[in-house]
Amino acid sequence: MKSITLGINLSLAASALAYRINAQCQNAQVITRDVAIVGGGATGTYAALNLKDEGKSFVIVERKSYLGGHTATYHDPTTGTPINYGLQVYWDNPNSRYFFNRLNISVSQGTFPSSKASLYIDFTDGTQLTNYSVPTIKQDYINELHKYPYIENGLELPDPVPEDLLLPWQEYMDKFNLTDDAYSTYSRPAATGDLTKTLALYVFNNLNTVMIEEEVDGKTIVNADGDYGEPYRVALNEFGDNVLLNSTVTSGTRGNTTSDGVTLCVSTPQGNKQIVAKQLIFAAPPVMENLGVFGLDQKEEAIFSKFAGGMFYTGVVTNIGLPANNSYVNRGASTDYHVYSVPGNVMFNPTKVEGTYYYWYTSLEPMTQQQVESATRDTLKLLQKSVKGSSTEAEPNFVAYNSHAPLHPTTDADSIRAGIYRDYYNIQGYRNTWYTGSLLVTGSPQLWNITAQLLPKIIAAA
Incomplete structure (x- = not known):
């Protein structure tokens, strides 16, 4: 019945x-x-x-x-220069080639935007990290990744799912002695959520062989005109x-x-x-x-x-009041592995247009454009007070914004x-x-x- x-x-x-x-x-x-x-x-x-x-x-x-x-592109109104503040490169494979060829778009070797000298700063209090550099992905991580080929291009998981994949990433690293690799996995700019609590499954799925080929091996393409x-x-x-x-x-x-x-x-x-x-x-x-x-x-x-989560936002800002010869990257001064705090800005990266930066922001909860830009302004005002050579009188001007939420939703x-x-x-x-x-x-x-x-x-x- x-x-x-x-x-x-x-x-x-x-x-x-x-x-x-x-x-x-x-x-x-x-x-x-x-x-x-x-x-x-x-x-x-x-x-x-x-x-x-x-x-x-x-x-x-x-x-x-x-x-x-x-894919988010802003065109500088004075020079017409395209500024890409979302997707940065494409993996060079047949489907990517088809996409561009089908639209008669010329491609060239892709590279991530060239950053100026990076300053690593804790965006919660302005503390600058000295003698810090982002480590490279090591073979130990790649060996662990290759244990799970079914998460390389999707999540076609076996039954039962290996319990190791369901460990929080920090526990997985400790179990398999991947401490050194923690720095490289925790420093990825496009990850969402609290990285210390992310399941190992999602770390491997996100930082997979394709991403390694893009970021480390340079197997990438972009459309040739940069737009x-x-x-x-x-x-x-x-x-x-x-x-x-x-x-x-x-x-x-x-x-x-x-x-x-x-x-x-x-x-x-x-x-x-x-x-x-x-x-x-x-x-x-x-x-x-x-x-x-x-x-x-x-x-x-x-x-x-x-499924839920994946709060990620990007934008373009001018007149930030910080010295133009640097990129500004968020790193925790006193957190394990220098993981940055969430919610918060990931970085401010200079573009081809002097004085114009793009930024990325991640959160645990949905945010409006006004909330993201207000929080980003507060961060810039903090950095103005802590970075030598800054202008505390400069008022940030937000000229572009894009919500990528929810980006790669996850489950428990x-x-x-x-x-x-x-x-x-x-x-x-x-x-x-x-x-x-x-x-x-x-x-x-x-x-x-x-x-x-x-x-x-x-x-x-x-």
Whole structure:
């Protein structure tokens, strides 16, 4: 009787949701496509290019005013110089080459931005660390990483999951005598959350072989003109009306069979639009705050409600009042391994435009742009008082901002033991929905690899 009641309740809920969609999108323009893509970042754009080349119709729903996701580029208004303050390089692999070649974008050898002499400072009190340098990744770490090949391009974990992977990273390092490597893993600028409590699984998944090849071996490419936003502007121009910018899905229904398809109501600057598609690619971070309007059933909610975190923000600031011949990097003066405190700025890095810096900021909780910039201003005012040669009268001017949250959401050890990643893989295609957001990896080329593996199934279903 319980299962019958549950089935009735779910049916009633689905009917009620369908009614709300009809009400919200009554008299709205109907867009009929083979595939609807939610999220116009690297993954959504890559999927759209492939779908178009395979003769499949698509529409992208993107909440921001541009395509590109974690790729953030600001153009200096005086010189026109592009300043990339999000993604910095691409791993040089066939999928990356395809992406640029498909858009007729010339590429060159990629390098991380050249920093000026770094000052390592505790951003909580202004204490400067002397005789400090960032150590390199050692072979001991690489040997440990290679013990777990199934986390190199995703999280297809064995059952049972090795308990060592579920240790906090500091305990893992102690167990396997990786103390020296702690400095290199703890000093990575694009990590999120409290690094002292991060599970070893996520350290290895984040600082994987691809990342090592990028950061240590220099196996990277970038578009030759240095404007990382260019590919996405080219793609946007090619896609035309198949992209809905500044738009969000307000409600949706997804059928249990291919013939049922997907129906979405979308709020756009031009009013509500209704999308009717055969398949849905969810290319945004698959967390409840993004998925709640899609009418999740109990199976889906049991998976996605377990993921959270990854609060990461970036921006560009001028007139910081600090000497222009330095980069400024956050390091704890008295913490183990000099781990910086969270929340806080990771660094301030100079750009090709004199006096213009980009910064990264990480937090444990969601923050607004105003909160991030206010906290960043407070940090700069503190540094002005502690760094010799600074101007305490300078007032920081914030000229660009991008939220990357949630970046690489994570879950707890118990959920991993219970097989949450197995369940995630098994749900691909369920209710005509496919997930390619940054849940399994963080770098664009690896996300493209995962998407490339899914696309034949999506195309067959559409």
